[in-house]
Amino acid sequence: MDATLVRDTTRTALALLVFSVIGATLLSGTFGLTAPSIERSERAAKLKLIAQALPAGAYDNNPVADARPLPVNPQVGLKRPGMAYVAYRGATPVAVALEVVAPDGYSGEIKLLVGIRADGVLTGVRVTGHRETPGLADYIEIGKSPWIRQFEGKSRAEPTADRWKVRKDGGAFDSMAGATITPRAIVKAVARALDYFAANKAGLMPPKGA
Secondary structure (H helix, E strand, C coil), rough: CCCCHHHHHHHHHHHHHHHHHHHHHHHHHHHHHHHHHHHHHHHHHHHHHHHHHHCCCCCCCCCCCCEEEECCEEHHHHHCCCCEEEEEEEEEEEEEEEEEEEEEEEEEEEEEEEECCCCCEEEEEEEEEEEECCCCCCHHCCCCCCCHHHHHHCCCCCCHHCCCCCCHHHHCECCCCEEEEHHHHHHHHHHHHHHHHHHHHHCCCCCEEE
């Protein structure tokens, strides 16, 4: 091979290597600077949703500080451990917000917070993450639609078990025309969360300090 060609090829390769290293360093630095800010924003958004899922004014603690771990459990769709955010008034537990996953959304998992009062009545449900079709499934987000508020005040006794379905299937819950898979998944997940709460209430909501 011609010596000049070898020299030029080597120089080009070295230049590309240098630029690659510089680019990777810049990207790493940018990520290092922005990651804490992104994490803070995500945490703030989640704290806001936790507060919305729990009964306002009914508790005097910090539910995040008093959170309890939830084990992996298919009943509430958890493939990884989750959290239960317990609300107390004094030492008495008044409500809990459970991290729940609806595994059968149109495009995969829908992550939820399900707020439940000590008497088994829902205080609020909020979507914390999903990959549903943008635009078509926007209505499940509280910032874009009040649809998710229809769960408030419901329990496993009201409506009755056979009515824990969307209206299209003969149930009590509204769905959007042409988009029933997503609400079906959420309704089922919330019902399972209520059943899980009923079976595990003592462990989920112990007296404070117990």
